[in-house]
Amino acid sequence: MNARLSEHQVAHIVDRIDRSRFVASPDLRHVISGRTIPPRNAMRHLLTLMGEVPSGARVLVVGGGSGYLPALMACTSDRVCVLEKEPAIAEIARANLARIGLERVEVRVGRGEDGWPERSARFDLILSVCSLDRLDVLLDQLSEDGFLYTLEGPEREHPVLIQRQAGAEDGAPRALGTVIFSRSSSQILIDLGFVEPAMLDRAREEAHRRHEPVLAVIRNRLGLEDADFYRTLARQRDMKFVGADEVLQRLDSELFHRYSRTFLDNRRVLPVSLGDEGLVVVTDNPDLSQDEAMGMEACGRVRCLLVTPTDFRRIWSALELTERSEQMLSWSESPSEQASNQDLLELSKNEISHYLVSIYEAILLDAVSANASDVHVERYGNRIRIRIRSDGELHDLTHYRLTPRDHAGLINVIKVRAEINIAERRLPQGGRSHMRVGNTNYDLRVQIQPSLHGEHAVIRLLSQTGRVLGLDELGMATTVAGHYERLLDNPAGLVLVVGPTGSGKSTTLYAGLQQLADDGRRKVITVEDPIEYSIDNIQQTRARPDIGFGFADAMRSFVRQDPDVILVGEIRDRETALEAIRASQTGHLVLSTLHSNDSVDAMQRMYDLEVLPNSLASELRAVIAQRLAKRICPNCRQQVEPDPRILRELFPEQVPSEFKCYEGRGCVDCGGRGTHGRIAVVEFLQVNDELRDLISRRPAIGELRWRALDNGLITMRDSALDHVIEGIIPMSELPRLLPQDRMAPEQRGGRRTAT
Incomplete structure (x- = not known):
């Protein structure tokens, strides 16, 4: 006998099961969707539309997700079977159901099209919340007078509930109504484990106080990259995430003129194009409703693309610039002879x-x-x-x-x-x-x-407010990272990070500063020009040479501030070099950068600044030389055949067996370049007693290098090759990083390659 569920019964069932107990692991963000952890309102409406539930029914749920829907069905049924095609999600569902004590729910891994593995099994009610290619097996597994419910339609978050009855001709589909599975971005962030409800409430209060979007506050608190954050939200909202460069290629500026700026700004939406696929718009608001977008154009079809707030501003600026481009950007110029006199x-x-001014701001946004x-x-x-x-x-x-x-x-x-x-x-x-x-x-x-x-x-x-990388994020080899971490514990001495302009020297030093700031046991003072990152618990000072306050002046004042660690942005002249040595001699750990080609050349640079060899030998603890190499994009990395020309330079005698290298083939995430981001390739020189004695005698640089090799110098070639073999950088980066005479292994023990 069938019993129709009243609205009161449906509400009682939904209230009985705590949805928060089924929130999925953040590790499964790529497979968790709105139907995996459906909203409470969607479940209330779904049960109401189904209406009749056989008393003591045997139920099959196809696409059970993290267990929330099967748990609700178990409140009205004797036994619930679940088919879930993703093994990881099935395991989560089992754990969640066991946690709340629901033992009459059985979860198995399998495809919905294949039905329940036991072919003789019959179900009074089958509910499929995922898209299926065929329904014949499921219809065969219905009991007499049983019902098959499926969610169908092109709109993933607004599907139609279809009912089919056993024994009816061709399944006789009957549309019962639309079920809205869409969740707000706030709910998605909770479901994915980004935030707790309490943190969300605090973020809302802060957003109201600062007149900012809640998402902006949450993203800043979590320190997430815009692109990764909005790409995740787009996946969950069933929207396509795009970059501004892709949108700028297809902008129709005429559409922009049809709408008032106030309307577009309030809705956070911009029209892109109008064609066979309907109106295409971009928004930085993942909660933009389809109805709001549909009201923009009478074509009836609207496709929403999600972009980051920065890209939204870029596109807006491009549209405003285009508005006047015909008159402002296509002026004809006078002949060059006349122009030279003007x-x-x-x-x-x-x-x-x-x-x-708009052009300048648009360039900066780009x-x-x-x-x-x-x-x-x-x-x-x-x-x-x-x-x-x-x-x-x-x-x-x-x-x-x-x-x-x-x-x-x-x-x-x-x-x-x-x-x-x-x-x-x-x-x-x-x-x-x-x-x-x-x-x-x-x-x-x-x-x-x-x-x-x-x-x-x-x-x-x-x-000025970017996130400072930690030591574990620099990409240093474990051995080098360990040496660097130990250097930061030294009570006194000079540590130099060297390399050309733009080689990431400051980033390496800031990573060390961040560790010292987190530790909090030592006082750290810096003098920089400019201050690139603001770090809590670090006393940072900006050099002002224009008013007579340079690096050396700052160093002289610092020693009276009782610091433990002093960072000098750069040793540029003799005065700063001498003050750095003096600060080291008076019991301070001094960190600084220097422009030189490698760790051994740094010694010659200090000699050129007229630092006494004995003073340098006694105070120098280590030199870290580095350059930046392009990282292979992890999303399109593939193994490739090594370039024979580079291979001959690297291994002039014999190529190691099973040598492998990788590169990126190019994808959307890396803009087709095959690389994304950069990593430091490091040369590390630890100064020991033997090298200290040698430095004090100011030897030729060639002798100093081969003696450093004998004493454990980790060369840039070694670091670069490790990155190549691990698939972090492409082999094509090596000629750009290493001079020709450093491509082959350097000889030790007094025999050296020409330099």
């Missing part, structure tokens, strides 16, 4: 000033979105080139079509922002400014350089 820097038309370290604004004749340096490589921004007149105005905008004299166009000039993108502050170091066709600008972006 001062393009004398701009009198005020109507384009705001436009040029750089932030690409995690770039530098922006280059260059002019070559009538061609204007905008480039950004990302992962150590320069990439052109081709969507800016600037004229020489625009370039001149843009340089003026950059100068004004950096408080640089706009009237001076003959000498190199430097300045700095600040900007804020979301909750991240950036210090911009600007350098203007005169050239043949006009002034060039280079802007370095330094994040």
Whole structure:
């Protein structure tokens, strides 16, 4: 006999099972979806639509997820069987069900199309919450007068519940209604284990107080990267996550003009294109409802793409710039002979000033979105080139079509922002400014350089609120990381991190500072120019040479502040080098950077700064030399055949057996480059008694190097090869990292290769 569930009974069943007991492990974010841990409202509506449940029924649930739905069905049935195709999720479901004492639910791994493994089994009710290619086996496993319920339709989060009855012709499908499985982004974050409900409540209070989105507060608290955070939300909301570069290639600016700016800003939505697939829009709001998007266009079909807040601003800026591009970016220029007699820097038309400011801000947004370290604004004749340096490589921004007149105005905008004299166009000039993108502050170091066709600008972006890498995230070999960690415990001495500009020296030092700050037992003072990262529990000071407060001045004042550890941003001159040695001699651990090619060359650099060999020998503890290599993208890494030319340089005598190397084939995550991010390749020189005696005698650099090799120097070649074999960097990086005479193994014991 069948009994119809009343609304009161449905509410009692849903209230009886605590949904929070079925929240999945964060390790399964790639397979957990909205139907795996369905919302309470969806379950209440689903049970109401089903209506009739056979008394003492035997139930089969296909796609049981983490166990929440089977637990609800067990409240109305004698026995529930579950088919789940993902073994990891099935194991979670078993553990969750056992935790609440539901022993009459049996979970097995299998495909819904194949039905319950025991072919003779019959079920009074079968409910499938996943998409199935065929239903014949499940229909055969229905008992007489049994019902098969399936969720069908193109909308994954808004499927229609379909009922089929055993014995009816062709299953006689009957649509019962739509079940809404969509969860808010806040609920998704709880389900995936990102936040606890209490933390979410605090984040909401902070967001209300600061007038910011809740997601921005949560992301900042968790220290998550924008792209990873929003990609996860897009997967859970059944939306496609895209980058701004992909969207910028298909923008239809005419659509942008149809809507008021207030409407688009309030909805956090931007139209991209309108075609056969309907209206395509982008949003940085994962909770944007389909109804809100549908109201934008009468075509009836809307596809929402999710982007990060930074990319949303980039796209908005691009649309606003395009709005005036026809009149502002396609001016015809005078012949070059006439142009050479015209001062393009004398701009009198005020109507384009705001436009040029918008261009500058859009370029900076592009750089932030690409995690770039530098922006280059260059002019070559009538061609204007905008480039950004990302992962150590320069990439052109081709969507800016600037004229020489625009370039001149843009340089003026950059100068004004950096408080640089706009009237001076003959000498190199430097300045700095600040900007804020979301909750991240950036210090911009600007350098203007005169050239043949006009002034060039280079802007370095330094994040002031970025996350400092820990020692375990630097990518150092375990042995080197252990040595570096031990150096930080030394009571006194000098530790140098050396390498060319942009080789990650400061990042390595900051990782050590972060460890000292977390430990909290020692007082740490730094003098930097500029302060690249703000670290709690570290006393950071900025050098101001313009007012007579340089590195050496800071060092002299620091020793009276009772520090344990002193960091000097860079040893640039003799005075700073001597003060660093003196601070070390008075019982302080001194960390600093130095520009030199390798660890042994650092000694010659200190000699050149007129540091006494005996003083250097007694105080120097170690030298870390490093360069940055491109990481292989982990999502498209594949084993490849090694380049025979590089192989001959690396192993002139014999290639090791089973030598392997890898590279990235290119994918969406790495923009088709095959690499994503960079890692330090390190040379480590520990100074022992034998080397200390040698340094005090100021030997030739060649002798010092082979003696260092004999005393355990970890060369850059060794570190680079380890990274190649482990599949972290491609072998093609080695010629860029190592000089030709260092590609082959260096000889020890007094015999050395030519240097």
